[in-house]
Amino acid sequence: MRKRNTISGIFLLALTIGYGVMTANLPTRAIEDSTQPSFFPWVVTVCLLILSLLLLLQGVLPIASIQAPAPINVKKWKIFSALISVIVYLVALPQLGFVVANIVLFGALMLLYGERRPVPLISGSILVPIAIFLIFRDLFQIRLPSGILGGII
Structure with a gap:
């Protein structure tokens, strides 16, 4: 599980960096007191960055073994x-x-x-x-x- 979290964390971190670069290149509007087109992509970028780093840390740092919860059975x-x-x-x-x-x-x-x-x-x-x-x-x-x-x- 740790190896899977590490690989997933690295992949998502690379994806986040690419998404952040594309977000930085979004155009701006000259309308005052309005939300810029890049606002929500930046929110997504920051959230994805935080979650990617947490997943990467979870894979790298030794954590006491916790029993995995039983899978949820949805019909x-x-x-x-x-x-x-x-x-x-x-x-x-x-x-x-x-x-x-x-x-x-x-x-x-x-x-x-x-x-x-x-x-x-x-x-x-x-x-x-x-x-x-x-x-x-x-x-x-x-x-x-x-x-x-x-x-x-």
Whole structure:
């Protein structure tokens, strides 16, 4: 496992460096108070760099042997159902809009993977898409499709 982590860490580190070089060459915009096109690629670069270094360290440093957890057994029909849900989501996104489409997707995936408590199911599937929409709209100033809620949000 240590050898695999070391090789994977080196590969991901090289990939991150290449991605960082491409990100550094992205054009800038002259619009004030707006997110530059390179903002999210830099976020991805930094996150990938940190995770690559951690994986590399995990492979290089001697760590006390910890028993590996048992693999999670997910039924194939659940994976297929989730894939179909995402495809339906992508088709419906332009018409329904980001918020409504994600409420339906999050609720469906939470039900599919076993969440049955009504409060976390309803609040999670409603509040998370609204929070993401508001963060992108107000903080990053990136417009997401509003769909059927166009006059409201």
